[in-house]
Amino acid sequence: MFRDIVFDYLNSVKYSDWSIISILEYIASKRELYIDMLDCVKDDIYTALRSYEKSDSINKNAKKRMTKILNAYDKGFSAVEVSQFKNKLRCKAEAEEHKTALRMKHTSACTIEELKGFHANKRIINQLIDEDDNDRSTEEDANEGELDEKNRENEDCAVSLEEDRGASMMMGNKVDHTFMERLENQDTTTHTKYWILSSGTKVQEILAKYVETIPESQKCSDPAYWGILDLTGDHPETKALFSAEDWAEMVKSFHQDVRLSHAEVSDAVCRFFDEVHKIVNDGNNPTLAFNRLMPESIAKEYGIALTADDRREINTLMLTIMTYAENLGDVDLPVSEAGFDNSFPNMLMKRFLDRSELKMDVGDICCWASAARRNQGRSIVLRARVGQKCDFRGSLKHSNDKLEAIVGLRSGGLPEAHRKKVFEDHVDLAITMRDILHRFFASNNNAPDDELHRTFVLGVQSWGWVHYTFGMDCRATNLCRFGRLATTKLPATVRMLATLEAFYVLMLNVKQTLKLICDHANDVALLHSRAHRKRRTEEGEEDEALESGKVGVPKEAFAEMREAFQALSKSEKDIFLMAQLKAVDGGSVSASRRLKNRARVNKRTQSVIFLPAEMSYRSVHRDLLAGLEEDSKLCAIKYVAFCKLWHQLTPRIQIMSPRTDLCDTCQCLKNDLQLKARKEEDLLKRYKEHLAKAKLERNYYNKNTNARKVHLFGIQDEAVREQINYVLDENELLGKGLKGTL
DSSP, X not given: OOHHHHHHHHHHSOGGGOOHHHHHHHHHHHXXXXXXXXXXXXXXXXXXXXXXXXXXXXXXXXHHHHHHHHHTHHHHHTSHHHHHHHHHHHHHHHHHHHHHHHHTTTTTHHHHHHHTOHXXXXXXXXXXHTSOGGGXXXXXXXXXXXXXXXXXXXXXXXXXXXOHHXXXXXXXXXXXXXXXXXXXXXXXXXXXXXXXXXXXXXHHHHHHHHHHTSOGGGGGGOGGGGTEEEOSSOOHXXXXXXXXXXXXXXXXXXXXXXXXXXXXXXXXXXXXXXXXXXXXXXXXXXXXXXXXXXHHHHHHHHTOOOOHHHHHHHHXXXXXXXXXXXXXHTOXXXXXXXXXXXXXXXXXXXXXXXTTTEEEEEEEEEOXXXXXXXXXXXXXXXXXXXXXXXXXXXXXXXXXXXXXXEEEEEOOOBSOOOHHHXXXXXXXXXXXXXXXXXXXXXXXXXXXXXXXXXOEEEEEEEETTXXXXXXXXXXXXXXXXXXXXXXXXXOOSGGGGGGXXXXXXXXXHHHHHHHHHHHHHHHHHHHHHTHHHHHHHHHHHHHHHHHHTOXXXXXXXXXHHHHXXXXXXXXXXXXXXXXXXXXXXXXXXXXOSSOOXXXXXXXXXXXXXXXXXXXXXXXXXXXXXXXXXXXXXXXXXXXHHHHHHHHHHOXXXXXXXXXXXXXXXXXXXXXXXXXXXXXXXXXXXXXXXXXXXXXXXXXXXXXXXXXXXXXXXXEEETTTTEEEXXXXXXXXXXXXXXXXXX
């Protein structure tokens, strides 16, 4: 159909200007093109290029150019220019569909009304009609206005008839669009956080410009439209917005801030999976050879001693392996999505995760946080909207907000679903996790921004036999980072049951990570409840600053300065601090007294310096002033300003708690492990040996120390203001109460 046009292009255009986008533009100039014709166009172009390459009439350079285009043919159709060309065709098609829908508005009103929730609208009208007769005339006017508004909404709905999910999200509910302007539910003028890369790229601005170019029909399936930065690489349009260096920096930063904890796996568990591998290799079914998987059999076979935890884990694994093997035997293609999910992914997660810490719900359910967001600001008269669908939902039982810390989606059954279905669920999962963060931010909006932005949640998605684990946090205002943390594959046959070990270890890591998320969520809730303390302090400091006539640095400027300072290395921060102190000594810096947020220390990459427990911030401030020369202007630095500079510029210097039980050896080894100054294996060995010696000393102390009940009383001499305390054994005191005698 298009081969002749392609041949005309090749004969009329210089070979150095040949490209996929120029061929498409040439075809579009010759005849009408539509988006549904692109597959046919792609095949015709490839056939014409292959035929032209084999001809003897072209020169050597042109043939090299042709070979280069053909070798990167699929990549050329994925280029940004070609994507923009496709978007123009889609916009053109949508405009024509919009005109057609408006012409058919009167004849297809019922169909459009069904998409808009016809039954809900009719119930509202019936409620208005059943009102008191005295207000009937007023109600009729209101009903007419209601119907006019519905007709206007029908026009908007007709634009997106092709996209059912897009229509459900774009029903004229303005609250949804307002929400996307502010994820943290805080005033952007006073709570604004930017993400500026080391190259100077402002991530929010790049995404905002890209969102403006997204066609209406593609907005609902584009993560950037929902304020989500997809760092998985599954959305090439997002990746193409940044350079390779910026993309690598963003991915590295995400995996440093959002990561799974690494749990220790016992030797007993490893021996258990070794035994499973032997059983299936011998041709036996684990359900028939379950005696070999018993804890006693494992201990006898491998000569190891099992603890109570090891026995409990092996019993859980044995039941899981037997259930999994039975479910594999019942697989008969095709398998429904719900059937596969309940037999494999959901079954495994319910067995391996901690039921005492996590409330787990499975089935065709919705996310509560997403439902709350979709109904935010919506009239209570209207039918409530359901939230984003999920197939697994795990809520932290012991968190103050009952945070939905992990949600899951299953994409189709067996055979594997189409990749479009997988990506749509990929976006739905990201939106669900974003809604969970939004609800958490809204519930704790008085907590410090740094603590809120350190919160992250988990998500899982499975399709076929592949299982993905994702994480999401809110890095900056209107910017949620979404990345893949782990990838595992479930065993598809009984002979590969031993590969289930990887999934079990992953669930151990997830379980430990969920505990850390719970602790952090409760800490944020506690800080939210103590917000009045900070307001009281800041108001007093602000009054003091106004009386002294000092003017602080604007918060917007300070936010950018702080982002730049945190990007510096340790040595650069030290140099900057020395320069700041010298500048204060020269009287050229005026710091704001209202900016007191502490910079957090990344203990994985920075070594923390602990001062002795007997020292305090005030004693260090006093020693600093005592060591200065009399004419130094640093002598005028106040205690509050000194603490603020300390917390903002050198947060790694801390004062050891008097209650700490960390010895100097533990601290040194811990710092070396964090910084990996030497071989990690050697450090781990020394650290474990040190802990073993400490445990022996503790056991010796406990063994030789007997707990006993004693009496404590004191005699005070008021003349010299002294009191002598006595400790007596319980059996040395006769009688009880104040009248007891020795």
